[in-house]
Amino acid sequence: MISIGIDMGSVAAKAIAYDGKNIISKVILPTGWSPKETGQKILEHFLQSGLMGKREEAVIVGTGYGRIALPFVDKKVTEITCHGKGAHYLNAGVRTVIDIGGQDSKVIKLDQKGSVVDFLMNDKCAAGTGRFLQVMSHALEIDVSELSQFGRGAVPRSINSMCTVFAESEVVSLMAEGASKESIAAGLLQSVVNKTYSLASKIGVEGKVFFSGGVSQNPLLVELLGQKLNTGIFFSELSQFNGAIGAAVIGYEALRNE
Amino acid sequence: MISIGIDMGSVAAKAIAYDGKNIISKVILPTGWSPKETGQKILEHFLQSGLMGKREEAVIVGTGYGRIALPFVDKKVTEITCHGKGAHYLNAGVRTVIDIGGQDSKVIKLDQKGSVVDFLMNDKCAAGTGRFLQVMSHALEIDVSELSQFGRGAVPRSINSMCTVFAESEVVSLMAEGASKESIAAGLLQSVVNKTYSLASKIGVEGKVFFSGGVSQNPLLVELLGQKLNTGIFFSELSQFNGAIGAAVIGYEALRNE
Ligand code: SF4
Numbered sequence: 001m002i003s004i005g006i007d008m009g010s011v012a013a014k015a016i017a018y019d020g021k022n023i024i025s026k027v028i029l030p031t032g033w034s035p036k037e038t039g040q041k042i043l044e045h046f047l048q049s050g051l052m053g054k055r056e057e058a059v060i061v062g063t064g065y066g067r068i069a070l071p072f073v074d075k076k077v078t079e080i081t082c083h084g085k086g087a088h089y090l091n092a093g094v095r096t097v098i099d100i101g102g103q104d105s106k107v108i109k110l111d112q113k114g115s116v117v118d119f120l121m122n123d124k125c126a127a128g129t130g131r132f133l134q135v136m137s138h139a140l141e142i143d144v145s146e147l148s149q150f151g152r153g154a155v156p157r158s159i160n161s162m163c164t165v166f167a168e169s170e171v172v173s174l175m176a177e178g179a180s181k182e183s184i185a186a187g188l189l190q191s192v193v194n195k196t197y198s199l200a201s202k203i204g205v206e207g208k209v210f211f212s213g214g215v216s217q218n219p220l221l222v223e224l225l226g227q228k229l230n231t232g233i234f235f236s237e238l239s240q241f242n243g244a245i246g247a248a249v250i251g252y253e254a255l256r257n258e
Numbered sequence: 259m260i261s262i263g264i265d266m267g268s269v270a271a272k273a274i275a276y277d278g279k280n281i282i283s284k285v286i287l288p289t290g291w292s293p294k295e296t297g298q299k300i301l302e303h304f305l306q307s308g309l310m311g312k313r314e315e316a317v318i319v320g321t322g323y324g325r326i327a328l329p330f331v332d333k334k335v336t337e338i339t340c341h342g343k344g345a346h347y348l349n350a351g352v353r354t355v356i357d358i359g360g361q362d363s364k365v366i367k368l369d370q371k372g373s374v375v376d377f378l379m380n381d382k383c384a385a386g387t388g389r390f391l392q393v394m395s396h397a398l399e400i401d402v403s404e405l406s407q408f409g410r411g412a413v414p415r416s417i418n419s420m421c422t423v424f425a426e427s428e429v430v431s432l433m434a435e436g437a438s439k440e441s442i443a444a445g446l447l448q449s450v451v452n453k454t455y456s457l458a459s460k461i462g463v464e465g466k467v468f469f470s471g472g473v474s475q476n477p478l479l480v481e482l483l484g485q486k487l488n489t490g491i492f493f494s495e496l497s498q499f500n501g502a503i504g505a506a507v508i509g510y511e512a513l514r515n516e
Contacts, residue, residue: 103424124419124420124421125383125421126421126422126423126424131423131424132423135423161382162382163382163383163384163422164384164421164422164423165384165389165393165422165423166361166384166389
């Protein structure tokens with residue numbers, strides 16, 4: 001028997017299959033307008049993959065904001081719990097998870113088993129989330145994936161406004177004044193690092209730090225955050241699947257306890 | 259001798275001339291890239307108007323974020339103080355000033371002489387400011403001046419996100435789902451009213467309320483805010499000049515005390 005974790009995010013749906021030891025399959029789809037249809041597609045993907053013959057041959061756990069739209073799952077678990085378990089699976093030494101997605105940012109503290117001890121979440125303000133970087137790279141007329149490349153080695157122009165809307169005008173003014181895209185890109189990454197640092201400081205950063213979510217794919221940002229937190233930061237190319245991995249691990253634990 | 263008040267705002271520069279009793283002249287210019295040049299233009303405007311023969315024939319007081327760029331003024335006074343004095347000049351019974359401009363919002367409590375007793379200001383977050391309404395009317399593909407017209411009589415669609423950035427996406431989604439521009443416009447005005455109410459509640463609203471700043475030019479918003487605060491709201495077609503009026507009144511008081 002296998003366990004499947006589905007993380008129905010606001011932008012992308014991530015799912016993985018787990019055999020109790022290894023991740024044996026993974027899939028990612030845009031969430032689109034209907035999380036329900038996307039969930040159904042994911043289920044069919046696993047049914048056709050040969051990993052399971054019918055629905056009953058897997059335990060399925062849903063997480064993410066769209067988990068309510070998954071009628072076929074055995075269990076629904078909050079994102080916070082799943083992100084904790086996922087990070088613990090990827091690196092058992094992790095005690096702090098910093099997750100910055102497209103729409104929110106969270107800091108989660110874990111015990112040695114990967115259970116959540118405390119957490120703090122911002123989903124009210126776009127500042128310090130992936131959305132901030134998206135809006136700003138649009139203003140800079142570069143792709144969000146180029147921010148690190150532009151920012152590396154540049155002297156950062158500091159961005160005074162924390163607010164995404166006001167910072168956007170600031171970037172436009174800085175460009176009009178002739179500031180280089182490189183220095184602005186470096187300033188923007190520093191701004192997200194500062195915001196993340198202030199969120200993390202409220203809850204306290206302990207032990208090994210795992211950085212997940214789409215924003216963790218910015219290599220320069222990871223470096224700058226490490227410098228600011230004065231610690232090494234662990235991340236994984238699977239970190240986008242972190243929530244789904246946690247869901248699958250929780251599903252497997254439930255199986256084992258049956 | 260006359261008194262001139264100049265309010266160098268982030269978007270517009272407002273100035274008025276005051277003879278101790280009446281406003282005898284007013285001028286408004288876009289602030290543009292250089293508040294310094296704009297200030298010089300205003301000075302020349304008054305010199306050429308015949309109201310004063312040379313610079314020494316007037317006392318000049320500067321206020322607003324760009325007041326530091328006015329080397330020729332006799333005195334610089336904070337916006338908060340000037341808005342209080344201006345509101346008191348326009349209506350001596352006013353005890354609470356709610357000012358919502360393009361980039362900030364403030365609530366000021368006054369004593370019976372128009373001096374500031376307490377105030378609260380938001381200039382960090384675009385939500386609840388004119389900027390919010392500007393971004394949203396852009397998303398609705400209408401002009402910001404049409405919001406009241408569209409919203410009047412419509413059943414408001416409530417907007418869940420307080421954040422300007424997230425609310426913008428919400429508006430785009432609502433439109434894609436077929437919600438009417440009328441219902442969304444009504445929902446957006448309600449959202450600004452709620453945000454203003456929560457700012458005002460923190461400091462407490464007492465006595466007669468004066469509503470100033472660009473956002474006070476939305477008639478439906480004024481009505482909705484009055485309903486929410488359960489009080490009549492006083493506003494003036496001169497409210498855009500409120501800060502400049504206060505500066506001129508303060509200048510005149512200084513003259514009288516010399
Ligand atoms: S500060 Fe800016 S980004 Fe944050 S909630 Fe306010 S409008 Fe949104």
